[in-house]
Amino acid sequence: MEMLREYFKGFGELSEPNMDLLLSSCQERQLFKRDMLIQANQTVGSIYFVTDGFLHYYTHNDFGNQITLKIISPNYCWTIMDSFFHQTPTLDECKALTDVRFCELKKPDYLKIKSENVELSNFIQNITEQILSAKTVEAKKQSSLSVEERYLELLQTQPKMVQEVPVNIIASLLGTSRETLHRIRRRLAAA
């Protein structure tokens, strides 16, 4: 919970009572490796904040292949936005890659927090804007960097993820095959 407090602080000032109210609306939970957090056809009812471990967020393309959309690492706030905001079922899934500890903010509590008072309402708006901003930066990287460049960045920013998550899933995250990622690694090791 302390980790979540620090995370929220990063988005700006928030008075003590409002911070406590916000944190008390979040529930701590955990999953074991291979447990599903979200199954296909489910409607996502919460926002999640991982404090330890890794989650695998993926979907399937028209030919049934698994497509990794994100590996969610600690200190990250995440949900399946369209399902959460519109309350429609999703076809995506989310599964624990390791044992995972996380906090959960359920939609009713999210709505209550938003309408509690002006400071909290502005705070949530601020977070939403910053997440939106971060998403577009991420999308830009996806378009403008090569697989190798993105792998190098992952190594720098998420060394633990690269260690603990199977190569085929890292490859899928980078939008390539296990074999091609292997070629990149071999090339980098040689240099």
Place this chain on the structure above:
Amino acid sequence: MEMLREYFKGFGELSEPNMDLLLSSCQERQLFKRDMLIQANQTVGSIYFVTDGFLHYYTHNDFGNQITLKIISPNYCWTIMDSFFHQTPTLDECKALTDVRFCELKKPDYLKIKSENVELSNFIQNITEQILSAKTVEAKKQSSLSVEERYLELLQTQPKMVQEVPVNIIASLLGTSRETLHRIRRRLAAA
């Protein structure tokens, strides 16, 4: 301006006076083909809403190649989020591909609107959430669909764009080369 009113209505209810206040904060402008809307090193100060024509939003990768990030078409609300929200200079550029008519909401006016009253504040929050949701859906398509599938979708959803925008820019939007897009077109024409 009527187009913008309809666009806003799509996000939910808004009382007449608030809608008028919102619309009166937007200014109508236009650009001619090849005019720059945003230059590199500029800090983006507005949100834009295109009513006619196409804008080219692009950046450059480390090797100097132009990367198309988006072709902005009518009925679309857009800005360079990280520059707008954080007021930092961007390296990206935005240029008119055709003559363009659009509305502009400057940041001071955006902030004023947000803090005007609760209804407007909630309305803006709602728009932000929906744009965030749409962005993630778009990102998912980017990852899970092939170039050909995305081209077919463009043909369906944006036939005018495909007609009016040069092939090399469409190709760049799809993350491929002019030549490969041509191969796809030939294949589709044969079938």
Place this chain on the structure above:
DNA sequence: CTGTTAGTGTGTCATCTGACACAGTTTTTT
């Protein structure tokens, strides 16, 4: 109206990539 620039269609070729195959290792389950 005419020279210049921007855009299009298409062929060749070297390179990159994904799919498949298989052996060896680690992890999980019973």
Place this chain on the structure above:
DNA sequence: AAAAAACTGTGTCAGATGACACACTAACAG
């Protein structure tokens, strides 16, 4: 402890892609 499942490293090969080249056409500016 043994069997099964998951994961890793690596080679081969066919097919896809990007880079280059060039001719042709359309659009634009002086």
